[in-house]
Amino acid sequence: MAKFLTNREENYSQWYNDLVIKADMAENSAVRGCMVIKPYGYAIWEKIQAELDRRFKATGHVNAYFPLFIPKSFFSREASHVEGFAKECAVVTHYRLKHAPDGKGIIVDPDAKLEEELIVRPTSETIIWNTYKDWIHSYRDLPLLINQWANVVRWEMRTRLFLRTTEFLWQEGHTAHATREEAQQEALMILDLYADFAENYMALPVIKGVKTESEKFAGAIDTYTFEALMQDGKALQGGTSHFLGQNFAKAFDVQFANQEGKLDYVWATSWGVTTRLIGALIMAHADNNGLVLPPRLAPIQVVIIPIYKGNEQLGSISEIANDLRSKLEKAGFSVKYDDRDTQKPGFKFADYELKGVPVRLAIGPRDAENGTVEVARRDTLTKETINRDNVVTHVTALMEEIHQNIYRKAADFRAENTYSVDTWDEFRDIIENKGGFVMAHWDGSTETEEQIKNLTKATVRAIPFNAPAEEGKCVLSGKPSHRRVLFARAY
RNA sequence: CGGGGUGUAGCGCAGUUGGUAGCGUACUACGUUCGGGACGUAGGGGUCGUGUGUUCGAGUCACAUCACCCCGACCA
Known part of the structure; x- marks a missing residue:
């Protein structure tokens, strides 16, 4: 059997590619980096959507839809946000085509240049917060709990079906709250919702935690994540939930009158999961005979x-x-x-x-x-x-x-491929030769994290919530550390 | 954007010293089959990625160009 599939043990990534095609889930399209999600793959997405949508609504959220295009100027409002997305934005510069003067084909009409260029959304914080500004005036307007199901575009260099494509489907929740505590709770509640969904619907055990400074969302105070281990020993981030503080409220001047009548900036979260979950589903469970769907x-x-x-x-x-x-x-x-x-x-x-x-x-x-x-x-x-x-x-x-x-x-x-490691040699050996999750001490500095990444391609996937306090020394720098963090090579 | 590779039937491929394109599979029809990827017979399907050149003649040679895939840097 399985003579139609590449053997998983022989060539994992080829096995994955074969599987997506042969199980009729998706295929590459005529557009570079963009996939066609075929009916069977889309049906899985619809099931994911249905259950998540039910859960979002059960926790008080409602759906809405915001524009695909975002005025370029919106992006520059929040400094780290621009920084994070600038390199992968598709930009609309013109609004009309015309026949080429030589009669061969059509060209972009140079006379139809847009006054202000439009960005194809890589995520919607900016357009949404620009809108929320008009919706929120009083504490009575809060909390505002909105989700949208949408497509987004991030201009990636290299793409893989479901795991990384130029355009992908996702849901993005954007909430506004009167207090810091409430927003933080929201971000954590959604993370729990995601993790519960992963375990009960995807049959996928996940580790919840917080991202490091360098791995967090551009514009967030904290990014919470749930991470899963794939069968080739690489980690995959299932989804993220961000506590945005007042960053976007300040950038877009979203203030509300609190109960004392004083103006304050609102507190925000955003959170999302994507069609990448389908990739996770495949890589977590499938075998040499094909898909294994929960x-x-x-x-x-x-x-x-x-x-x-x-x-x-x-x-x-x-x-x-x-x-x-x-x-x-x-x-x-x-x-x-x-x-x-x-x-x-x-x-x-x-x-x-x-x-x-x-x-x-x-x-x-x-x-x-x-x-x-x-x-x-x-x-x-x-x-x-x-x-x-x-x-x-x-x-x-x-x-x-x-x-x-x-x-x-x-x-x-996952249990068999999770290692608790105390020395650099061992760290390196496991990352390079075995793969899997490595729990190790880290001094907490971005420099060390960067160095470890350069040396091994492993990154801190999360600082797990359930990691017990434990004194130790950073696996690379030897500096003191108070808890182990989760390292792995990742998708 | 660097390094490597591939473009020939829907898909996977072969095509020799340049001589007018083939195999497997899929497809269509009919018949026999049916407890783990059936078989027979007949049939349809191609501007050989594109352009220019060399030649009596180009899938094959030269130059250019485009596209896609794989490996890196960047990312959900």
Whole structure:
């Protein structure tokens, strides 16, 4: 099996690329650096969206939509923000095309130059805070809890499907609060929301923490992150939640009258996750047979495949299959009955394994006669035959078990690949030869962090919240440190 | 933006000393198959990335150009 996929152990990044294409999730487009998300990949995104959107609303947020274009001048309002994004902005300079004078093709009309150039949003803080200025006047207008689902553009040098593309989809929450404490709580609450989603929907164990000065969002006071370990030993940042302090409020002059009638700048957060989560899903769980999707995000949770000779057999098996399908659908599962006569069962088995469908039911003449059905699970590739009457209860329990199992596998993998390291030699050896998470002491200085990055390509992924206080010496500089931080090479 | 590589059927590729383009797969039709990626027969599909040049003749040689992929620097 798996002869159609590059072997994961042989060439991890080729395996990943093959998988995205062959599982029909996405492909490169005619536009450099931009991908086409195909229906199967987009269906996963829709599931991610649906659950996150539900959770955002359950915590008091509402959706809105702000413009794709941002006046260039807005960007320069917040100094570190410009600094962070300037190098990767797409800029609209003209608003019209015309036929070339020589009659060959069309050109940008030089007479249609924009008065002020527009930036294609790499993130929306500036346009949103410029708008909030008009919306917020009193403490009664607060908190303002808004999210938007949008596309953004960051002009990247090198791109990879889902992991880094020039244009990508995400959600960005932008909230405004009356007090520092409330904004900080919001940022942390969202981080918890993300982490809970990762664990319960993506079956992905994550580490929550705060970013270092050099890794934090341009314009933030604090950036909170959740980090996951991929199967090649590299870390992937799942998403971030920022406490922005009053930086944007001051830059855009967003003040409100508090209960005493005094003017004060509002406190802000912003937070987002992107289609990159799909990349994380792939790299955390998939194997040499293809995708392994956690049941709660699988577009197809159960596939039913008939095994038959001739039309009358197909007819009677279809009757059973359709009955099972409607029962499963009633129980809340998304089910596909694949009765295509153009593919053989073996082909379908391999194909749905490639696509990571969690549970497969096969019904053949033997099953029809015995009142049974063959149940195969994607995560373990094991099969069993059960009584047809028990299908719904069995599948229901199985889905939960599959979720737990792939979560446990990922958690075990992370445990096996997390090292507590005290010497530089050991640090270097593990980063270079084994990969994984390395918990080590660090003196807290940007210079040391930079040096470690230059020497090993490893960065501080997070200062974990749950790291206990522990006296030690920085793994590189030997200076005192009070806790271990999480190092890894990262996507 | 540096270093390397590739452009020939939807996809993966071959194409010798220059002689008018082929294989696998996919696709279409029909038949036989169907409990782990079936087989037979017939068929359709190409400005050989683009341009210019050399030549009686260019997928093949020369020059130019464009695009994409991989590895680095930058990033979610």
